[in-house]
Amino acid sequence: MGRVSGAEKQEFSEMENAEFSDLQLICHVRDALSAVTLGDRENYDELVGYLHRKESLNPDDIALLETTLKALSGTVSCIDSVHHESLLSAVYRMSLWNYGTSIMDALIELIVSLAASNGKYIDWSLELLVNNFTPPYHLMDSLKQESGIEKKNKVLSRVHAAFEAIAVLVPLAPLRLSPIVVQRMPLIYSKGPEILMYVENMLKLESGAIGEIVGVTMLPAIVDRLIELDVEIGWDGLLQEDAKGIFEMELEDAEFADGDGDDNMVGVSMVILSEHPCMLTCQADCIQAWLDQAVGVVKWLCEVAKLHMVNSGKRPRKQLGHRVISSAINYNSQEGKSLCSKLVVDSQLTVNFSANFCVNCKPAAEYLNRKTLEGNTIAEKLDSLIELTFLHLESCQSSGRLSEVFDVLLRSFQRTILNAYKSKFTQFVVFYACALDPEDCGVKFAMVLTDMFRSNFNPPNTRMSAVAYLASYLSRAKFVSAALVASILQRLVDWCLNYCQSHDSVMNPRAHQVFYSGCQALMYMLCFRMRSLMDAPRLKMQLLNMPMEPILQHKLNPLKVCLPTVVVEFLRQAKAAKLFMTSESFAFDDMLESDLSRAFGGIDRLDAFFPFDPCLLKKSESYIRPHFARWSKIKCDGANDGDLSESGSDASDDEFVDMNENDMIEDDMTVSVQAGLDFDPDLNRMSITPKNKFLLHFQQQNARMPARIRPSTSPESL
Amino acid sequence: MEGLKVSNANLTVYLHPSKSRDASEAILRELSSLLFTFSEALDGVVLAYDINSLDNKAAKILSGVIPYFGVPLSVDLLLFSPKPDMLLEGKVVKLSQESIHVVVLGFSSAIITVKDIREEFVYKTKHEQDVYASKSHKRHVIKVGTMIRFSVKSFDEEILHIYGSLMPDHTGSIHWLEKHSELISHTNKIAKKRESEGELTTVKQDAIDGKISPLDSVQKIKRSKKQKIQEES
DSSP: OHHHHHHHHHHHHTTTSTTSOHHHHHHHHHHHHHHHHHTOOHHHHHHHHHHHOOSSOOHHHHHHHHHHHHHHHTTGGGOOTTTTHHHHHHHHTOOGGGSOHHHHHHHHHHHHHHHHHOTHHHHHHHHHHHHTTSOOGGGTGGGGSHHHHHHHHHHHHHHHHHHHHHHHHSTTHHHHHHHHHHHTOOOTTSOHHHHHHHHHHHHHHHHSTTHHHHHHHHHHHHHHHHHHHHHHSOOHHHHHHHHHHHHHHHHHHSOOOOOOHHHHHHHHHHHHHHTSHHHHHHHHHHHHHOOTHHHHHHHHHHHHHHHHHHHHOHHHHHHHHHHHHHHHHHHTHHHHTTHHHHHHHHSSOHHHHHHHIIIIIHHHHHHHHHHHHHHHHHHHHHHHHHHHHHHHHHHHHHTTOHHHHHHHHHHHIIIIITTSTTOOSTTHHHHHHHHHOIIIIIHHHHHHHHHHHHOTTSOHHHHHHHHHHHHHHHHHBTTSOHHHHHHHHHHHHHHHHHHHHHOOOOOOTTTTHHHHHHHHHHHHHHHHHHHHHHHSHHHHHHHHHSOHHHHHTSTTOHHHHSOHHHHHHHHHHHHHHTOOTTGGGOOOOOOSSOHHHHHHHTTTTGGGOOTTSOOOOHHHHHHHGGGBOOHHHHHHHTGGGOOOOHHHHHHHOTTHHHHHHHHHHHTTOOOOOOTTTOOOTTHHHHTTOHHHHHHHHHHHHHHHGGGSSSSOOSTTOO | OOSEEEEEEEEEEEEOGGGGGGHHHHHHHHHHTTTTSEETTTTEEEEEEEEEEEOSSOOEEOOSSSOOEEEEEEEEEEEEOOOTTOEEEEEEEEEOSSEEEEEETTTEEEEEEGGGBOTTEEEEEETTEEEEEESSOTTOEEETTOEEEEEEEEEETTTTEEEEEBOSTTOEEHHHHHHTHHHHHHHHHHHHHHHHTTHHHHHHHHHHHTOOOHHHHHHHHHHHHHHHHHHHO
């Protein structure tokens, strides 16, 4: 036995010698494998040992490993899952990313042969290949370099080719692949590059040779993941709700010097500043580096804070202060950083400040820090994923598959996005797909939404959500023709009229919520599209002939129930366009936050749901921009309608937020949409002359409150 | 090809109440979920279904938290259930020194390892193509794309994977087999004559080896009967 094994060992070590033919090698391996069943593990263990070599392989080792793998490919039928378990687990742990191309090829061949030889190994092989979607941790960083990208292409092309090879040999393999891929998707808390690579692979599968079978599950899975990321991001308002409370506690505990009001204000500002994540990360240097420019901000803030304290007590002061200052920091962090040191020098609160900073502020601020950072990274992940999806849609369009892909996307939209509670950005995937193919996909989307609204079989929330999507989509999509808008309007009007005629009852927001949402959608669409419709004579006639007056004057009284800002703007435009003769005679109470509108919207606040409002994710927004209609642009076009005071226009616009956001983006300021998407739209005004704009801002603060796209922050609300 | 059968089944499809508006579509979806899966009750892989008639009996509503209702159906099913020693036909997709990979009916993968290929066939590389060529009959060649007939050794029901064998004489390239079926039967006759004396032992031998195919045994019995009749007459 010993002699034989010694000879065999020698033979193995000489394997790289061309003296041994493939057949002889295969025979050796076959004997080694079958010997295990008889109890002789020596040669087998040696074989397994070759497979374990990973680090710094010299050419001899490489050749040995390659030969071993090739020989194993020739003897797959002898591999038994029970007796040769260590061999199989050794192969399982091999990652294509660690080796050169020759070993990659040999390994792939082995995997494919194993998959085809025995039904037991199909799932195993597929899982092994899916494991190779992402590189091992130590190689993640190298992906950014040229060599890393080259390696990635080599590995992924082989992996996907292997899928196709297996599909040829085992036709049912793709069916088994879909659930494996979906189950192994990284969670939303995994690192960004890992998720990105995995999704890239999924999209590659979708467009690959086996895409017909596998693709149907890939896109919906990706959309589900997008939604999961989406809901993790809070609106700045929501994020601040938590932060507010924390501040509350801390500042109550903190004892400031009993200087006069001014010092108190400064002290407050200091603490707020110090609790900002930016401050924490920079610590001492940062504090030192803060200089003049932002001092103006804080001085202004103090004035505001004083006023607020006089008017309404502590709470608004901190909220306002925090919001303003964080925006300032985000916007011009370099200049803003010097603020603190200056104030430290100026004020007498130095001691207290530093003490409190160390003791009280940190825990709260850490909490805030973590939350905003988490929100920050999740927003970045979502942004990158959406960008990836956009690129994939573009490639689908260039290969002519967009129509089928859109069908899958639309089904996924109806199942998940439509009913997701206020999905913020995921719907832009559908928007972009429509933008790429307005005639086909764009029209299809609008039609599907209209049908969903009109169909009695759908639950009310779905119908309301559908019509909100429809209104926002038709208003914002530049690529949608006016004719389509007119035809959809016609349908909506007909439906509303029908409803009015069949329901002879008084105003009841909850009972007729679907009707009210339909009316609001009509008005919202006309706010955006009235001008373009009036410009085309045929459509103008159609619009004038639409029986909107009876709907608006009906007992159900939609004008009182629908969102006031929308109604006011609509009436204003209708008056200017001379749509209804009697528009002035509508008596309309100037309720800022209509309880009635909240009632019809329900818990989900579907009354104030405008899903295609400007996308706040930087990278995605750049793709959307050319196809997106801005309110400010539309307003500018209609500027000659006179008597538009600044505050008036702002107050009447429930897209107030986005109007200023758009201005900012247009003005090419690099406002980073980080820290929980927390930026103050009035930033550009503030930095110029704080004193003058203060009053305006204060007014707008009140005017703006009701129309934010989030649950109401007024005390009586939920 | 053996292994395919059409059977009629009386099924009950249980539908969720939300589907009651469009029950027929829901029924079709439920039946479609059966396709390409092995069903123990039906003893085979469902390949196709055809609804005979919806029995006009009313559907019974189950009591429970969710009141599913059961629609009784009469359905014709095309089933695929390969049993050992059946002869199947499939297309060769890959050849190697170690095995032949075949796809049957476009969905089921089959593998014939070199142990189960009779010695008549030898692996060669002809004109840069891998083939299995027969030693005794020059024209009998199996290469990628050939339709071959093989016998079933076993069937993995979960992954629908067949382990096949080319040991029996009637297996090989179908094209060649059809062409030369007379040649085969003639050679068989001669072989059977020689064996007719030791028939009992032959049968016993085959039984031990487990390689007897129903076709062969039937032919044997027929021929031996013929011989007996001839001898008697």
